[in-house]
Amino acid sequence: MDTIEVRDLYYRINRSTILESISFSVDSCELVGLVGPNGSGKTTLLRVLGGIFKPSIGTVCVNGRNIHEMGDRERAKLVSYMPQTFYGDFSLSVRELVLMGRYPYRGRLERFTLEDKEKSLRMIEYVGMSRLMDRPFNKLSGGEKQLALLAKILSQETDIILLDEPTSNLDIKHQDRIFSILYELSREGKILITAIHNLNVASRYCSRIIMLSKGRIERDGGVEDVIEPGVIEKVYGVKAVVAPDISTGFLNVNVMPRQFGKRLPKVHLIGGAGSAINLTRELFRLGFKITGGIAHNFDSDLTLWNNLGIESVNVEAFSVIGEGDIKLARKLVERADVTVLCEFPVGPGNVGNLELAMFARRLIIIEDKNSPLHRNFYDRKAETLFRKLLGRGEVLSYEDTLTLLV
Amino acid sequence: MKRERAGKFYLTIVTLAILLCGVLILAVGAGAVRIAPVSIVKVILHFFGINFKRNPEQKIISIIMYVRMPRVVTAMFVGFSLAAAGAAMQGLFRNPMASPDVLGVSAGGSLGAVIAIHSGIAFLNLYFFPVMAMAGSMLAAFLVYALASYRGHTSLLFVIIGGMAVSSFINGLISTVLLFSKQWEVSQFIFWTMGGLGGRRWEQLFMILPLLLPALGLLFFFSRDLNLIMLGEEQAVASGMNVQFVKKMILILSAIVTGLSVSVSGTIGFVGLLIPHFFRLIVGDDYRVLLPVSALGGAIFLVLCDLLGRVILAPFEIRVGIVTSLIGAPYLIFLIFRYQRKGLVETL
Numbered sequence: 153m154d155t156i157e158v159r160d161l162y163y164r165i166n167r168s169t170i171l172e173s174i175s176f177s178v179d180s181c182e183l184v185g186l187v188g189p190n191g192s193g194k195t196t197l198l199r200v201l202g203g204i205f206k207p208s209i210g211t212v213c214v215n216g217r218n219i220h221e222m223g224d225r226e227r228a229k230l231v232s233y234m235p236q237t238f239y240g241d242f243s244l245s246v247r248e249l250v251l252m253g254r255y256p257y258r259g260r261l262e263r264f265t266l267e268d269k270e271k272s273l274r275m276i277e278y279v280g281m282s283r284l285m286d287r288p289f290n291k292l293s294g295g296e297k298q299l300a301l302l303a304k305i306l307s308q309e310t311d312i313i314l315l316d317e318p319t320s321n322l323d324i325k326h327q328d329r330i331f332s333i334l335y336e337l338s339r340e341g342k343i344l345i346t347a348i349h350n351l352n353v354a355s356r357y358c359s360r361i362i363m364l365s366k367g368r369i370e371r372d373g374g375v376e377d378v379i380e381p382g383v384i385e386k387v388y389g390v391k392a393v394v395a396p397d398i399s400t401g402f403l404n405v406n407v408m409p410r411q412f413g414k415r416l417p418k419v420h421l422i423g424g425a426g427s428a429i430n431l432t433r434e435l436f437r438l439g440f441k442i443t444g445g446i447a448h449n450f451d452s453d454l455t456l457w458n459n460l461g462i463e464s465v466n467v468e469a470f471s472v473i474g475e476g477d478i479k480l481a482r483k484l485v486e487r488a489d490v491t492v493l494c495e496f497p498v499g500p501g502n503v504g505n506l507e508l509a510m511f512a513r514r515l516i517i518i519e520d521k522n523s524p525l526h527r528n529f530y531d532r533k534a535e536t537l538f539r540k541l542l543g544r545g546e547v548l549s550y551e552d553t554l555t556l557l558v
Numbered sequence: 559m560k561r562e563r564a565g566k567f568y569l570t571i572v573t574l575a576i577l578l579c580g581v582l583i584l585a586v587g588a589g590a591v592r593i594a595p596v597s598i599v600k601v602i603l604h605f606f607g608i609n610f611k612r613n614p615e616q617k618i619i620s621i622i623m624y625v626r627m628p629r630v631v632t633a634m635f636v637g638f639s640l641a642a643a644g645a646a647m648q649g650l651f652r653n654p655m656a657s658p659d660v661l662g663v664s665a666g667g668s669l670g671a672v673i674a675i676h677s678g679i680a681f682l683n684l685y686f687f688p689v690m691a692m693a694g695s696m697l698a699a700f701l702v703y704a705l706a707s708y709r710g711h712t713s714l715l716f717v718i719i720g721g722m723a724v725s726s727f728i729n730g731l732i733s734t735v736l737l738f739s740k741q742w743e744v745s746q747f748i749f750w751t752m753g754g755l756g757g758r759r760w761e762q763l764f765m766i767l768p769l770l771l772p773a774l775g776l777l778f779f780f781s782r783d784l785n786l787i788m789l790g791e792e793q794a795v796a797s798g799m800n801v802q803f804v805k806k807m808i809l810i811l812s813a814i815v816t817g818l819s820v821s822v823s824g825t826i827g828f829v830g831l832l833i834p835h836f837f838r839l840i841v842g843d844d845y846r847v848l849l850p851v852s853a854l855g856g857a858i859f860l861v862l863c864d865l866l867g868r869v870i871l872a873p874f875e876i877r878v879g880i881v882t883s884l885i886g887a888p889y890l891i892f893l894i895f896r897y898q899r900k901g902l903v904e905t906l
Contacts, residue, residue, distance in 0.1 A: 199792070203795065204795045204796060224795065224798045224799060224800045225798040226798075227798065231796075232796060232797075233792070233793075233796035235793060244785065244842070248785070252785065252789065255797045255799065256797060256798030260779055260783070261779065308797065
């Protein structure tokens, strides 16, 4: 079990303080994402951890030993560092480059041994670069360069691996490749600390996140504790939507759209089975004040409303919407300038939504040829109710609804 | 694959070594008195105590052993040293335009030598002369290094600008010193700015070899470090290199090698810039290969340039520094075009 412990670390250049009272410790098997806005000190922190910069105050200890009091070679056997900007215009082959990782293990008068060569070859294989082993570095693509460099870092055989934006310029395939490797390494007992500017990537791959802001640690913890709208707004100064991705379940971070100044009508959406999703997104983007309901729990409409922080009324999944629920939702409907009845099938469970629509101050009923859902009725009461509604509101297509509202 | 590459390396070295021998024999044989290659070999063997049925004439022996050989062998060592120093400096500064002459390190050597002669230090002890040249080179090298480095980062552009500044300042100082020394003629001025190999004697070469050879040898031990510096200083530190120590060592060794060369040949331009560059295009950036290959190439190049200078307008002699400039300047222009096409100008 290895540990890197940072204790009360400060880093100053001239009179400006770049890092301020940084303390944390990381154990084996952790993949730590270092996030924060540009200029928050991520790179500087990594450089201090990697022994490239000496801290002004404070210590960085690996297994209890201060890395800034070690010799360069000794330190390089414990900690490796992959910088972000990399001057890559030289014609060393991938093989030669990766062999450089063995530098701390051999004195100036020693040659690289067979063992060194074998170890570096194994790392080239591990990152999947065997095919390009003899290609000059400057003839590689960005992703291949990064993989080759990773192999170099790995052949250094350190317990602690620091990376600065390892995938910032890479396509998603190479990004996934690199992070899968990092994840695997963390499972093998290595300590990995990587700066990542993309919060989605950080929450996708890391086991723990340290959020830096102006040279201080703002939050340190699990993904859900750190990647959170409150923290993001405080650190980045933007309102963000944080929600698990529908297909993967990993947290997704998006900046909320800016609200328009113009007074827009308040809209209440009555949906179900995802029928209100498109309209919700569109109106939300345009800055409408939206309320929603009544929706069943776990309905995708409700999930979206919750994620966007839209006020809504909900009931248990598969339960029947009762009088009490309608009474609650009626307040929202009566407050709205316009109520939109989306196109969804009606059965005993949600017939209450049609009753709710009766209270609309102005009612729009969407009927759209292109809709994947059809307004079928599986309840006797429903059809009668709907005919009544037709008399009270106007029937419009999705496009026309938008035009009318905007 | 691995063995193949090592084989390729040795093949290149052996080819260059054979070429060098050929060029040496050619250079020794050419001149007012033409001497056939066989006689040259005979003379050398005879000189070292082997007797033949018909021993070579004493006149030929003198011409070869005391006039031509010292000159040609000096050219070889100077070319070898300047190209090695040039390759090392290009690696050290991660700058393809760095070389002892561009950075003013050669000029520093000249200044040291000129001061040594003018002040009379050189006549106190034979060794003070090359030592002063060496000191001058080191001073210039560290001046450029200090100018170009800021907070541990060496700027690629400021290396060149700093080098230009230092180099023209030192050349100005050399001219000033020479102007104020009455016993010096214009030809001396040319020697210290253009270089020359005429009239070299064994003693001059033997005096510097005990220091030159170990310095060159040590420089070669830093080729792995030069490779690592190519990855950037950050990466070098992270890989366990004591970058400050290594950079200073390479700088000192290059300066020693340059200063000693300058003390016997004056400043000869373009060898340190052109030769490593030329071979980089052929063998690539691996300094473990580039350094020895460039050094051998530099030796061949300078011996050839000196030969050209002697035979083209015979019986007049063109100084070797002029020949290297005439060949080097067009090559430099070619490099400029090449970099413009490759877009390297932006990165400088």
